[in-house]
Amino acid sequence: MALAKGNPIPQIAAMALKTSDRGLIPPFIAMDVMRAANERETAGGPVIHLEVGQPGTPAPRGVREAARRALDSDLIGYTDAAGLPPLRQAIAADYQGRYGIAVDPTEIVVTTGSSGAFQLAFLAAFDAGDRVALAAPGYACYRNILAALGLEAVLIEVGENAHYQPNPELLADIPDLAGLIVASPANPTGTMIAPDDLRSLYDYCRERGIRLVSDEIYHGITYEGVAQTARAFGRDAVIVNSFSKYYSMTGWRLGWMVAPPDLARSIECLAQNFYISPPALSQLGAVAAFDCRDELDGHVARYRGNRDLLLAMLRDVGLTRFAPADGAFYIYVDISALSRDSVAFCRRILAETDVAVTPGLDFDPIHGGDWMRLSFAGSRADIEEAARRIAAWLPRQR
Numbered sequence: 001m002a003l004a005k006g007n008p009i010p011q012i013a014a015m016a017l018k019t020s021d022r023g024l025i026p027p028f029i030a031m032d033v034m035r036a037a038n039e040r041e042t043a044g045g046p047v048i049h050l051e052v053g054q055p056g057t058p059a060p061r062g063v064r065e066a067a068r069r070a071l072d073s074d075l076i077g078y079t080d081a082a083g084l085p086p087l088r089q090a091i092a093a094d095y096q097g098r099y100g101i102a103v104d105p106t107e108i109v110v111t112t113g114s115s116g117a118f119q120l121a122f123l124a125a126f127d128a129g130d131r132v133a134l135a136a137p138g139y140a141c142y143r144n145i146l147a148a149l150g151l152e153a154v155l156i157e158v159g160e161n162a163h164y165q166p167n168p169e170l171l172a173d174i175p176d177l178a179g180l181i182v183a184s185p186a187n188p189t190g191t192m193i194a195p196d197d198l199r200s201l202y203d204y205c206r207e208r209g210i211r212l213v214s215d216e217i218y219h220g221i222t223y224e225g226v227a228q229t230a231r232a233f234g235r236d237a238v239i240v241n242s243f244s245k246y247y248s249m250t251g252w253r254l255g256w257m258v259a260p261p262d263l264a265r266s267i268e269c270l271a272q273n274f275y276i277s278p279p280a281l282s283q284l285g286a287v288a289a290f291d292c293r294d295e296l297d298g299h300v301a302r303y304r305g306n307r308d309l310l311l312a313m314l315r316d317v318g319l320t321r322f323a324p325a326d327g328a329f330y331i332y333v334d335i336s337a338l339s340r341d342s343v344a345f346c347r348r349i350l351a352e353t354d355v356a357v358t359p360g361l362d363f364d365p366i367h368g369g370d371w372m373r374l375s376f377a378g379s380r381a382d383i384e385e386a387a388r389r390i391a392a393w394l395p396r397q398r
């Protein structure tokens with residue numbers, strides 16, 4: 001029956017439709033802050049972004065040129081679910097170059113960011129209801145992806161004494177673990193696990209049948225010490241990495257895994273069915289990333305300068321308790337002298353200074369109300385201006 005113009009649509013009594021409890025996970029608050037900051041920016045606000053871990057630089061020149069050439073000459077079609085063979089070879093070769101470890105290209109699975117790798121790894125390694133331990137503070141999405149997949153996130157409180165990282169002593173009291181996620185350097189704390197300690201964790205997990213997932217996304221961005229890969233100790237751990245951070249390619253949505261042999265086929269089948277393949281254009285560009293070290297190491301030198309500038313500013317205004325920031329590009333700072341509600345505090349900083357920062361609650365549901373995270377991956381000029389605005393604003397909050 002055609003509705004006459006202007007007639008209301010007839011109302012049909014409807015049953016309530018089912019919605020899933022699995023989808024009811026917390027937001028990734030950093031992205032909520034970014035949306036709010038983007039809205040202010042669109043409205044003309046002079047916003048500076050310290051809320052997301054995003055380099056203020058594009059992909060290296062070599063990658064952009066390779067992608068341009070590919071656009072002109074390549075089909076940009078589906079690739080193998082595990083990624084283009086030349087890219088898998090280049091990633092495997094980098095393990096030899098960077099860590100002196102022989103990795104076979106067939107171990108590498110290219111993914112849609114490391115975010116895609118986590119979904120595949122967690123599904124391949126764990127069953128619904130399994131318990132997976134992770135550090136608090138730690139990267140919010142581990143916890144939230146685990147929740148969406150019906151896994152139990154078991155938080156390990158890692159304070160200053162533990163150098164903000166899990167260790168075998170902290171794990172000893174936790175029963176029935178199927179997995180452990182670690183990140184070194186870590187987000188939000190920037191802390192690193194020394195190579196010997198990573199070996200101890202690897203052995204601890206191996207001996208107890210706990211699957212270690214090692215997030216190595218911040219390798220290459222280190223200021224004190226060298227980051228070791230858990231792949232150095234054997235093939236049981238899932239190694240996760242990405243082109244987003246060191247390679248300055250967040251929006252290209254490309255990451256990878258070094259997959260343990262007993263998970264490889266399962267991961268491949270999951271990838272085929274979930275995503276078919278990772279983005280082809282990004283893969284064709286990324287092959288060139290490993291020849292761009294000079295440009296990329298230049299970014300790391302800038303991050304170091306930005307870090308020192310922000311640390312000096314925070315000390316000047318009396319905020320003196322931070323995690324060490326030995327790597328990655330974040331400062332995780334205790335704001336409890338000013339506020340115990342980091343969400344409201346960060347909202348006020350954005351509203352009153354146009355500097356976007358992330359509340360600690362994103363990373364730590366236990367103590368995160370007392371902390372906030374500043375990303376220093378932006379340009380020097382942005383960090384200087386943000387530091388100036390925060391330094392003028394913070395003392396007024398006492």
Ligand SMILES: Cc1ncc(COP(=O)(O)O)c(C=O)c1O
Pocket residue numbers: 053112113114115116139183186187215217241242243244250254255
């Ligand atoms: C520790 C950590 N792991 C993983 C990711 C996800 O990155 P991507 O999906 O861009 O590789 C991030 C992003 O901030 C991160 O900080």
